[in-house]
Amino acid sequence: MTTAFSQAAFSTGNRVPQLPTMPTGWPIGSYATYEEAQRAVDHLADNDFPVHDVTIVGVEPMLVERVAARLTWGKVLGSGAASGAWFGLFVGLLLGMFTPGAALAPILIGLISGVGFGMVFAAISYAATKGRRDFVSHSQIVATRYDVLAQPRSAEQGRDMLARFAMSSAAR
Template sequence: MTPTLQHPTTAQRVVASYPSYAAAEHAVDYLSDHQFPVEHVAIVGRGLHSYEQITGRLTWARAAGYQAIGGAILGAVFGWILGLFDLVNPLVSGALLALNGAIVGAVIGAILGGVAHALAGGRRDFASVSAFRADSYDLLVDDTHAEQAAHLLSASGQSVER
């Protein structure tokens, strides 16, 4: 069962602020290692900024390749399902249908990827990865546990900004 994010019912306050998420995560790990009830802690990014790292130029071949991979996976899954339920021919195995589906899906995906790239007319002809960055990461702790967390973090020798 996956835990769900819930809004705190009690007031929280900032116990520490860190320049990176990894540093804030390290502080929570430290608290956890010292039997602090970390279910009362939240890491909040302040000053969020959208960040997009350009990974390269998107050529016709690269666009077709990306779509061919996606089409091959989709075609393989579709072919496997047809084989699994014997929907095509009971004598044809699911693996063979998955292989044929992957080939057909790759060809169709490559054609559609190339056409989409050509129709874009040079707009957005690069590949990128998007993310969010924060200026700082605050450790918020429920008021009832904030003093204990602050004391533990101060004793750890970690740089703690308030």
């Protein structure tokens, strides 16, 4: 399957692998954060380096789960009611558009039934966990370092450009 975005990537002659594959290329820089690696590749792009030869590789990835809040029955039912209200309002508005006469009744019925169903489904979902997960969290994958790789044909040039970039950044 191709899209307008993938067509632009393929126009350079490089094909992005469709299946998971190991990255190829020579290391031209190593950074402690993804932001630094991104900044390095941006510098290469700004200086007409063939960035289609570049890959950013997160080394030693780990899953980090940051706990955001404790779940209580009140929070569960409140969020179920809120999401149900939005869905019910949406359905009520759709029905109201196609109902002759007063459109307020379908909107109110949709809103009230949405709140009810949202609370019921949220309660069932929360009760099914049996207290094993009484918190909300956000997960992200991070790496201990990020290596910038370039294909051998342009690796030396990229390494030189990033070395000059690091020296000019350190001088600031």
